[in-house]
Amino acid sequence: MSNGTGGKFAGFEREPAVRVFASELRESRIQFKEGEDEKSPSYVLLPTGERCNRIFLCGQMTLKEKRGEQNKFYTVRVQDPTGTFFINAGSYQPDAMQQIARIEPPVYVAVLGKPGIRTTADSSVFVSVRAESVTEIDLETYRCWVLDCAQQTLDRLDSFDQTDDSRKAKEFYNTNTAIYRQIIHDALTQIDIQ
Template identity: 30%
Template sequence: MMRRMPAKRTFAAEIYSVKEVNDRLVSATGRALKRVFVTGVLVDVTERNGVVKAQIFDGTGKLTIFCSKYQPEALVALKSIDAPAYVAVVGRIKAVDGKIFVRPEFVNTITAKEHELWLREAIYATDKALSAEVDLPHSEEERQRVVDALERAKARLQELTAS
């Protein structure tokens, strides 16, 4: 029986840092990313020619997701959610013509508390990945963008827990 690769808790800023290395997408933290688990605020949903494009803001940036009839569960979910709303997305990262996006497998609405828990876990995972000594094809500037995004996420978590 073939097992799915686990989805990694990942911020938009890290997703947009990926580079293709030996047929793998590697982020500026050094993590190989294929399936990701992202939460944030669904801020926009548009549909054109049977393809739904959605924007999710996770505190580090806006993540673009695209789905069509080939992702029926995600398509139905996105069409039924009124923005703005907290959502959780599990999907695969795609790189096409230099553009990075996520093709969702699942989209669900979540509570602010669930988003806060995800944020805490994603901060931990990103911190852990950044502390590992790995040889990366990324510039120091690209890595610093992820570090800066992580600091914004930590500040967002403090805002959420203070209220």
């Protein structure tokens, strides 16, 4: 992606929010840091070949749970046409926590957040999103997002094996682009637009 090197120097440049479907995010396994600094941004490498420090997703909030004794945090599940996103927000994300507190499932929500990969005790891998904001939206916005996400995923597939990130992704994930085209196709045919 073009902002890879630019972002390194222009420290003030905000990381764009990559659009990704749940079924693709779930398959991500590589998380890396650019630079040695403690505050250097951390990226997740998506199977379709783009790094993301921040993602933007929409879907139906199906479950909301408050957990923790002293340090309360919310876990939320958001369903898109391809699968489920696991979202969390703790006391370091006070804005997102308050926003989640006002929302009752099932409703459509838009989530902005930072993806993270962790390995659980039984060595299974879990991909979740630390929310920066969670807000209720309408069905129309959800449909717009599905189109947007489909378009941007297709753009990534079209330039697959042509960018540094996607060559890396090809090496690590051995991505089958035909499967992703199928997923996008299925997602698009699930929504109705008059």
